[in-house]
Amino acid sequence: MEKPIKVFKTFLDIVLPPVCYMCGKSCSSKYGLCDFCLEKIHPIPPPHCQKCGRRVTTSESLCAECIAKKSCVERGWSCCHYKDTIKECIHLFKYRGYVGLVDIFKDVMAGFIKKHRIHEEVNFIVPVPIYATKKRERTYNHAEVLARSLSKFFVIPMDTKNLKKIKWTQSQSELGKEKRLKNVKDTFLAVDRNVFSGKSILLVDDVYTTGATIDECAKILLLAGAGKVFSLVLARGA
Ligand SMILES: [Zn+2]
Numbered sequence: 001m002e003k004p005i006k007v008f009k010t011f012l013d014i015v016l017p018p019v020c021y022m023c024g025k026s027c028s029s030k031y032g033l034c035d036f037c038l039e040k041i042h043p044i045p046p047p048h049c050q051k052c053g054r055r056v057t058t059s060e061s062l063c064a065e066c067i068a069k070k071s072c073v074e075r076g077w078s079c080c081h082y083k084d085t086i087k088e089c090i091h092l093f094k095y096r097g098y099v100g101l102v103d104i105f106k107d108v109m110a111g112f113i114k115k116h117r118i119h120e121e122v123n124f125i126v127p128v129p130i131y132a133t134k135k136r137e138r139t140y141n142h143a144e145v146l147a148r149s150l151s152k153f154f155v156i157p158m159d160t161k162n163l164k165k166i167k168w169t170q171s172q173s174e175l176g177k178e179k180r181l182k183n184v185k186d187t188f189l190a191v192d193r194n195v196f197s198g199k200s201i202l203l204v205d206d207v208y209t210t211g212a213t214i215d216e217c218a219k220i221l222l223l224a225g226a227g228k229v230f231s232l233v234l235a236r237g238a
């Protein structure tokens with residue numbers, strides 16, 4: 001079966017040469033992005049804040065925000081800044097259904113995981129959940145798609161059943177900093193606490209803005225008995 005499909009794909013490539021998702025120029029990259037757009041993806045260079053991945057000076061281990069808020073996360077990483085190609089691609093992925101972009105996201109995140117040896121520390125990958133109605137509207141949870149690709153790549157189990165979002169909330173991006181904290185409070189639930197007991201968990205999400213959602217999820221997982229909670233996001237807002 002594979003051969004006819006390959007021939008058909010090659011035929012399609014001749015009739016309809018692949019174009020870059022971003023700029024529409026022809027491209028041959030496996031990601032569907034041209035070299036010019038790919039070059040605009042830059043991982044955040046070290047040193048990083050240990051809790052949120054923001055770039056800090058060499059004398060700091062935590063950024064001022066993380067010192068002030070006492071995050072529950074043991075260690076947190078952010079791969080890129082939310083701008084340029086990554087921002088556009090996340091938008092296409094979340095709101096326009098370009099699920100194929102998960103390959104580039106997976107490779108960016110996997111590179112970060114390998115570099116920091118995160119995979120050696122975690123027992124489970126858990127995507128930040130979204131409320132059931134929102135999932136039905138969007139047809140999928142984007143964080144879950146990212147988490148699944150990492151789970152397959154590193155052969156680390158993913159759990160999507162035991163951390164649930166139990167209330168509808170206004171989108172965090174529509175709110176100011178103070179309101180974001182209140183907005184996510186008491187909105188997550190650990191369904192079967194035994195699953196998390198004593199385990200090291202990696203929370204995965206696409207975008208980090210104030211970290212209120214990640215912190216709340218980490219708090220719930222720790223209350224459910226998790227040993228340590230780490231976090232990894234594809235991009236951070238500031
Ligand atoms: Zn391009």
Ligand SMILES: [Zn+2]
Pocket residue numbers: 049050051052053054062063064065066067
């Ligand atoms: Zn920080």
